[in-house]
Amino acid sequence: MWFVYIMRCKDDKLYTGITSDLERRMAEHNSGHGGRFTRFRKPVTLAYYCNVNSRPEALKREAVIKRLRREEKLELVRSFGTN
Numbered sequence: 001m002w003f004v005y006i007m008r009c010k011d012d013k014l015y016t017g018i019t020s021d022l023e024r025r026m027a028e029h030n031s032g033h034g035g036r037f038t039r040f041r042k043p044v045t046l047a048y049y050c051n052v053n054s055r056p057e058a059l060k061r062e063a064v065i066k067r068l069r070r071e072e073k074l075e076l077v078r079s080f081g082t083n
Contacts, residue, residue, distance in 0.1 A: 002058035004065065006048040006077060009041035014073050016065045018058040022049060048080040 003022045007015045007029060015038050019025035028034035029044045038044050052058045065073065 002052050002055055003049050004052060004058050004061045005046060006065065006073060007038065007044040008047040008077075009038060009044050011041050013037075013041060014047065014070065014077075015041075015044065016062055016073075018055070018062050020055075022046070047077045 002018055002020050003025075004018050005016070005022060005025070007017075007026070009015060015029075015035070017025070017035070025034065026044070026046060029038045030042050032039050032042060034044075050061065052061055065076070068076070
């Protein structure tokens, strides 16, 4: 099981990624070890995620989300039910 996720950073920027362990990845981002983009923008909160069956499927979904405009990403987050 893989997850595609969007995190909202403290400066309201959005970060999209994939992982096989969502809790661990959130902890990594909030500890400063999750990625360069989120390192100085923590804390981050989980704004959206979806389950997918394989890593290749997760990579494809991540690429689709990353190509969305910010407004479209925010609509995806709103439809997920968190702000």
